[in-house]
Amino acid sequence: MSEKWKNKVALLVFTVPTLLFFTIIVFIPILQTFQKSFFDWDGLSTPIFIGFDNYLRLFDDPDFWVSLKNGLIFAFVLVVYQIGLGTILAIVLSSKAVRGRKWFKTTFFIPVVLSGVMVSQLWIAIYNPEGGLLNSIFAALGMDYQQAWLSGEHTSIWAIAFTNAWQNMGILLVLIYTAIKSIPEHLYEAALIDGSSFWHTHRKITIPLLSETYKFGLIIAITGGLNAFQNMFVMTNGGPGNISYTFTFMMYKAAFRSNEYGYGSAAAAILVIECLLFTILINKFVAREKISY
Amino acid sequence: MIKRLTNGTLKYGSLLLYVLVSLYPLVWLLFYSFKDNEEIFSTNVFGIPKEWRVENYVNAFQSFDLIMYFKNSFIVSIGTVALTVLLGLMFSYASARMKWGLSNAARIYMTAGMFIPMQIILIPLLMIVRSMHLQNSYLAVIVPYAAFQLSFACIIFYAFFRSLPKEIEESAAIDGANVYRTFFSIMVPLVVPAIASVSIFVFLFAWNEFLVALVMISDNALKTLPLGLLYFQTQFSSDWGAMGAVMVLSTVPTILVYLLFSEQVENALTVSSAVKG
Numbered sequence: 001m002s003e004k005w006k007n008k009v010a011l012l013v014f015t016v017p018t019l020l021f022f023t024i025i026v027f028i029p030i031l032q033t034f035q036k037s038f039f040d041w042d043g044l045s046t047p048i049f050i051g052f053d054n055y056l057r058l059f060d061d062p063d064f065w066v067s068l069k070n071g072l073i074f075a076f077v078l079v080v081y082q083i084g085l086g087t088i089l090a091i092v093l094s095s096k097a098v099r100g101r102k103w104f105k106t107t108f109f110i111p112v113v114l115s116g117v118m119v120s121q122l123w124i125a126i127y128n129p130e131g132g133l134l135n136s137i138f139a140a141l142g143m144d145y146q147q148a149w150l151s152g153e154h155t156s157i158w159a160i161a162f163t164n165a166w167q168n169m170g171i172l173l174v175l176i177y178t179a180i181k182s183i184p185e186h187l188y189e190a191a192l193i194d195g196s197s198f199w200h201t202h203r204k205i206t207i208p209l210l211s212e213t214y215k216f217g218l219i220i221a222i223t224g225g226l227n228a229f230q231n232m233f234v235m236t237n238g239g240p241g242n243i244s245y246t247f248t249f250m251m252y253k254a255a256f257r258s259n260e261y262g263y264g265s266a267a268a269a270i271l272v273i274e275c276l277l278f279t280i281l282i283n284k285f286v287a288r289e290k291i292s293y
Numbered sequence: 294m295i296k297r298l299t300n301g302t303l304k305y306g307s308l309l310l311y312v313l314v315s316l317y318p319l320v321w322l323l324f325y326s327f328k329d330n331e332e333i334f335s336t337n338v339f340g341i342p343k344e345w346r347v348e349n350y351v352n353a354f355q356s357f358d359l360i361m362y363f364k365n366s367f368i369v370s371i372g373t374v375a376l377t378v379l380l381g382l383m384f385s386y387a388s389a390r391m392k393w394g395l396s397n398a399a400r401i402y403m404t405a406g407m408f409i410p411m412q413i414i415l416i417p418l419l420m421i422v423r424s425m426h427l428q429n430s431y432l433a434v435i436v437p438y439a440a441f442q443l444s445f446a447c448i449i450f451y452a453f454f455r456s457l458p459k460e461i462e463e464s465a466a467i468d469g470a471n472v473y474r475t476f477f478s479i480m481v482p483l484v485v486p487a488i489a490s491v492s493i494f495v496f497l498f499a500w501n502e503f504l505v506a507l508v509m510i511s512d513n514a515l516k517t518l519p520l521g522l523l524y525f526q527t528q529f530s531s532d533w534g535a536m537g538a539v540m541v542l543s544t545v546p547t548i549l550v551y552l553l554f555s556e557q558v559e560n561a562l563t564v565s566s567a568v569k570g
Contacts, residue, residue: 029418109559
């Protein structure tokens with residue numbers, strides 16, 4: 001066999017298994033989800049083509065609008081908490097005067113590595129209306145905020161989203177912190193001479209230079225919020241009623257509880273389109289120019 | 294001077310405040326795993342247990358098959374890591390070190406998985422698994438986990454392979470090593486740090502994953518820890534102390550793994566975020 005042939009064979013040996021595996025398990029199923037969303041299908045018998053009926057049914061379903069709203073609230077909470085608070089903590093942490101940075105960083109990251117089910121269960125106890133940690137803190141402070149966080153119509157989705165934001169804030173913190181550390185020192189020296197204040201300096205220098213990181217952070221926070229499922233599944237089972245539903249929850253319920261696989265696929269397809277839309281918007285409006293120092 | 298002092302206090306103050314927000318719920322969990330319901334919710338909500346009720350842990354062990362769930366999660370996680378690392382290394386080596394026309398396109402195709410939520414493919418995936426009779430085998434979750442983690446692994450491995458000097462393969466070729474030997478005995482050992490990062494990240498992912506496991510695994514004997522926790526919650530919902538004990542026990546391994554390898558986890562995270570969304 002010639003050298004050229006050997007190299008060609010080697011290339012196929014190295015790439016084909018991975019590409020094939022990824023295509024069969026990830027790529028083709030995505031297409032199938034879209035395809036099946038146009039069918040009436042119980043998962044066993046032959047699917048019947050029904051055009052856009054599943055989508056029309058979705059738009060008529062009160063669960064759909066609640067899910068849409070909840071996904072957006074969830075995304076909003078993640079963005080504010082993880083990117084907002086993450087930025088503040090990362091800036092404070094990166095200042096030279098602070099010692100024990102590694103320890104702080106590790107501590108803030110610990111909730112990230114826990115299982116989402118366990119964290120959800122922990123927060124069920126924290127939100128417990130009868131003497132849970134949160135209500136007890138309000139009582140101890142003499143504040144009249146005690147309530148049934150998870151079953152309240154106006155608090156439920158916020159409380160659930162907060163749990164997720166609390167757990168995963170460390171991811172954004174580490175990313176933003178690392179990005180700040182890569183900003184060259186000399187950019188700050190000029191500001192120091194000008195006598196500009198701590199927060200002013202960071203607002204004018206640090207934050208604009210983080211736009212690439214923010215782009216990535218916004219994508220994971222927003223798509224993470226839109227995709228929310230396990231927190232509500234464990235904490236409220238979507239209820240009471242449908243007040244903590246999301247698209248993934250609708251898909252799960254339709255497909256795996258009522259065997260309406262076509263309808264479930266339509267909910268999943270809407271979710272993909274929604275995530276794609278946000279990713280395109282973020283790419284369009286955040287960090288359009290390449291950063292160079 | 295005074296300004297610097299207050300500045301310092303403010304900085305440490307805000308950081309320590311968040312340490313409290315971040316850790317106290319976990320410490321609170323540790324405390325309540327030794328309490329009874331009355332202490333948890335009324336007589337002693339915040340503090341150290343008045344009486345350390347080890348029986349919560351005994352109850353937990355008796356009514357919760359912790360060893361089985363640990364074993365299942367361990368097999369699933371190791372299987373996922375092995376498959377992801379092997380396929381990811383081979384593909385990334387080809388895309389970073391070999392010259393071929395579609396190299397760039399194939400690499401971008403593989404990274405797309407980073408931005409696709411797993412639940413999208415859940416329905417077709419269940420059909421694949423059913424038709425291949427993989428239901429109620431560990432492969433029913435290992436296969437989708439590995440497929441989705443491949444994107445992340447390829448990004449990290451590609452970055453590492455690219456950073457190695459070109460001369461390595463040249464001298465290996467002069468020594469007469471073929472491409473497979475060069476790959477396994479020269480290139481792979483050079484990217485061990487990347488393998489460590491990817492392994493830990495993927496391990497933690499597989500250990501904690503919930504939704505795919507929920508849909509794919511129905512046989513109780515194959516359930517992973519998150520499913521076990523859910524089962525325990527529905528069965529023993531009124532015994533908060535024992536529930537807390539189960540939660541503590543299930544959490545200790547992940548925290549230990551993280552504390553031992555926190556550097557690798559953070560590195561993997563930062564490298565993967567450099568990919569264009």
